[in-house]
Amino acid sequence: MIDLLQPLTILVVEDSQTDFVILSEYLSLAALSVRTIVQAKSLHESVSLLHKKSFSADLIFLDLTLPDSQGLESFIQINAKAPGIPIVVLSELADIQVALSTIAHGAQDYLLKGEFDEKVLTKTIQYSIERKRIVDEFAENRLHSQKLIARATIQTHEQERKEIGAELHENINQVLATAKLCINLAMNENEKRNDLLEKSGEYISRAIAEIGNLSQSLVPSALFDIGLNEALEEMVEKIHKRHGLQIKLTIRNVAFDKLGNSEKLTIYRIVQEQLNNILKHSRANKAEIELRTSKNNFYLTIKDNGIGFNTENKYQGQGLGNIETRLQMHEGKLYITTAPQQGYTLNIEIPFA
Incomplete structure (x- = not known):
């Protein structure tokens, strides 16, 4: 150190x-x-x-x-x-x-x-x-x-x-502490007072918003206490209720016992990332998620009926960097099938440890 x-x-x-x-x-x-x-x-x-x-x-x-x-x-x-x-x-x-x-x-x-x-x-x-x-x-x-x-x-x-x-309050305390710091600094920084006060207002608003939605982006207790299947079902239900996206979740003979907590968390996060990408970019009203396993590998497929894009343009704006980074942890592979107005399919392959 x-x-x-x-x-x-x-x-x-x-x-x-x-x-x-x-x-x-x-x-x-x-x-x-x-x-x-x-x-x-x-x-x-x-x-x-x-x-x-x-x-x-x-x-x-x-x-x-x-x-x-x-x-x-x-x-x-x-x-x-x-x-x-x-x-x-x-x-x-x-x-x-x-x-x-x-x-x-x-x-x-x-x-x-x-x-x-x-x-x-x-x-x-x-x-x-x-x-x-x-x-x-x-x-x-x-x-x-x-x-x-x-x-x-x-x-x-x-x-x-x-x-x-x-302990959600610890996160909120940090945001509010920064807002308080901005206010304290504003009392002694005449030239930057308005900017600092505006910044403090932004942090207070963020704290209020975090109380309502931060817990939904964190790891749910169901992921480890109950299982990946239930955690994904909970996620799908919440997204449907909030955004109206029709999501079909299919789980085909998945050997959950072969997945460690790290792999389960990676899978959960990838599904979460891709569903957020669909909501933000695809203009889709339907999506499908399928989980399956073979003897040596876990497979995840996520499809949507949105606008897609031309792969020749090498578009990287749908959060692929984050997904690729997570897959590196497990020597996983990523495959994409898409075309303009033809939807988007994300295929993930993760070998069992």
Whole structure:
């Protein structure tokens, strides 16, 4: 592990001055010795800074939405300029799928804006630097190492989500604590007061919304207490009641006893991701989910009757990055069949351990 007394130089690639002030305030409260915090407000500015021989960073925080670059491309370019520096992605709730894709491409971790405090920040910095060191020690087997990191990162976040499910108020407290921090900062920051107050209002609204819907996106107790079958039936029923999507769930002689908890959780999350993709992008009114097993493999098929897309355009906007990242944990495979106005079929194959 890193020495927490070692002074760190941190580069924050963030165009929002309000978000930068909040992050800087939490860094000042963290159990870390920080020498310098440097802000770059664009991809171009950060790349120029990293080119300077006089500048050296121990860690980079990267916002996924910049004036001159968006999403995964921002990470790829900065990582290419600074391959030896650990990168932690700063993500909005809507960008979680992209954030997970950056981990598959080499990022060490991600943080949701407004949902971390100084303790979470300390842990994230500590483990991100350590993970980066592990990868550089095993550079000759980087792909395997990156799969291990993606697995460890996802498992860590899944464990945290389970804990939040048990004690939901802890998650709400973090959001409200950030809102309170914004209000406190606004009292002393005349130039940024309006932005900080507006940000605090956003966090309070998020806390209210989270109370009503966050638990539905977490791992249901039925997944491990009752079974994957029941958990999927519960999910399908809730989506139908809320959105009206007709979903047919078929389970054909599935050997559930061959699936460990990790595989069950991966399957549950993939179904959840794809149904969300169908609701957001497909314009479908019907979907089918089929689970089956052979002697050596588990198979999952999810179909919809939506608009589909042309695969020659290499469209990646339906959350495939997140699904692919989860499949890497189990050496799984993904196959897609689609065409314009011909619906969309996602086939998953996972070998039994």
